Amino acid sequence: MPSALPLADPAPADGLLPASVVDGWNQRDFGVYVHVPFCRVRCGYCDFNTYTADEVRGVKQSDYAGQALVEIARGREVLAATGAVSRPVSTVFFGGGTPTLLPVSQLAQLLDGVRQAWGLAPSAEVTTEANPDSVGPESLAELAEAGFTRVSFGMQSAVPRVLATLERTHDPARIPLVVEWARAAGLQVSLDLIYGTPGETLDDWRASLDLAVAQHPDHLSAYALIVESGTKLARQIARGQVPEPDDDLQADMYELADATLSAAGYQWYELSNWSRDAAHRSRHNLAYWTGQDWWGVGPGAHSHVGGVRWWNVKHPAAYAERIAAGVSPAAGRETLDAETRRTETVLLGSRIVEGLPTTMLDASGRREVASLIADGLIDGRAALAGRIVLTLPGRLLADAVVRRLLGS
Template identity: 55%
Template structure:
């Protein structure tokens, strides 16, 4: 059942920690400009006016972290060390190196950070520099994820991206020079007007930058975005499924040949150490605290989400407690559904023993269709199955 709160400060019905790794996600809701394809909970300075600022957000964030730590301390199970931190958005790099160092200090002030914690921040290439990366390393960040999308100028224009071609790869090289062993570049493929040679140029740039992780996502036209309006008006064609499949195969072939292997349908890494441990925590059904406007959290089968607007978020914190807009206690069936949906997408696969009898029969059909194979006692997608991962999930859950 989903619970919601209107005028009152809401707090979820917290349960004990699940025993797995515990992560912290920080949502930075600020962007310099709005990309045409983006439907994330982000705001430009013009959209916010004087209602909120990075300073008011940071003060509220510190309040939320303190309130969450107090609530967790009241649980019978001790709060585990924070194994992973991920600062996302929005554009966290707009906070600057000192601002991001302050975010990590605020986490340390309220939670015990594991000695080997993975600490990641997303960054826009245009708001980074060698000095920025050096400050992050000194603060304790271990991983950087940079939004590249494409190396083709005309593709970036369609996406309303502000960085110049080549800047993302240059930023990745600067991050590596500053001492970051783990650097990710994000790609988006299937943008209207993108050609095979544009994608090849993007992959060339990624590989020349020497990063150890690549995320590649097919363009999705989200309702309510500027891109959706352009497609609806006929200014741009909608992404073509056959083109998207061909582009995915092209990406996978190039990255695999370069030594980056898939470990989740949209993610490739140069070895186990290069995988994003924070995201694996999501995909493996772990526990995490999401702090910041609109952030989602999960603890012991309870999920809650914060109010979205930064001004309302700060007001909730000022009145005390957690700024939850609503929460839900997941049923055993819901947790199983999520487990299947997420585990199927991983290269480690889904344990066949976790499937109900009718789901196991569906798994046999999926194997017979060549969409998955047995890897010991696990169901693992084939190359063709990765292209149809959502279809595989539907077959398993609706036999």
């Protein structure tokens, strides 16, 4: 089952937020994340809050859009009650799960709900994730017509044997087709890849990169496989059925990805993300990394507005019960104090290519800068200009760099 929600204070039944969330309101962007918690099958490595039909007995997938629309409308009321002036939504991201298991008509209804509640900025980025076998030319064209601007395909690998280990169901030969169909619909395209799957070789990973680059996507993500406790894959590794991912091999794979994508004209802008140019970065994900505001809709979805963070109940049945009862689906929340916000700024800001202002470091962190430069983990010229920017070796050891910057 998906991992547990964090522990924190109970959220009020009415979902109302403290008036302090509007401080600096107009200096931050506002996004909306819509979680669609359904999948046809559960992949063995997945720790996301997703459910197959067998796991949501008594909950109708067809009812979900209506429930989420209620939360969206309630979100508008909650923010209005704080005195926040209406602010158009900059980005909308439909994630999951597999959002495209819902009919396009329901995805369009949800996007219309966001538009009616808050308005969409004229240049709003509207993304949906999709499995390659969950869309066709007609549905992609309908998504574009409904106002979606971008689709992120879960490609993961070009090697059938690797996909089988991950329990992904699509045929790699479908990747060029879905990219072509998305482009024909006028959608921007991102491809998501995973490296370090048990049994995957460097040549396997090279084949995946080559297939991805050959499609000329606007954006690529490459994530190292993490074996999450409680997943089927973790149990298989514990029983010795498949080997544990090799950290050194994963590092080699990351370096190969960076070299291959850079040679193909893609620019690194976050540890695991590359884009054709700055205009094709994922603006929604950048909002997370730069501490902007967003409202998360759906079971297990997380939200953050003005230093207050909260998260919804996880199971679709519990979510449906809360919505039907007219109470907030939030399970818990926390108000971030100044030191926690600084820590998160260091953690997240150091991940992106623009780097982290050295003014965000305390005295112990500033004392580490010279040694981090000497160790080749941060860029010396950028540090002299007042920013912490990771080098390629620094990206490979990003967690260790952050610990040193935080003096921990």
